[in-house]
């Protein structure tokens with residue numbers, strides 16, 4: 335599971351949506367893909383409704399991190415605490431950190447979004 339935070343929003347113009355989108359791709363290719371090959375970066379492109387002749391595509395960039403890794407590091411603390419009390423037991427005691435229920439809620443939400451996309455995109 336990836337965690338993302340918005341870092342940049344940028345609008346691209348064109349006479350058609352396609353032209354605006356291609357301008358966006360050009361910028362992405364030069365400023366993101368060529369620089370770090372999209373490492374830790376996720377992006378979203380969307381059409382923006384306009385009243386005049388121009389068409390706008392909005393690009394949003396996010397920095398992303400793998401939550402699994404962070405969670406493991408966090409819950410190593412839960413494990414160590416347990417270890418000092420129950421020498422033989424090697425299980426996670428996450429009652430204090432409360433990470434598992436929080437993760438479950440996130441995963442449930444992602445699952446619902448995925449289900450909603452079935453038949454439309456997936």
Ligand SMILES: [Zn+2]
Pocket residue numbers: 408409412426427428429431432433434
């Ligand atoms: Zn924990």
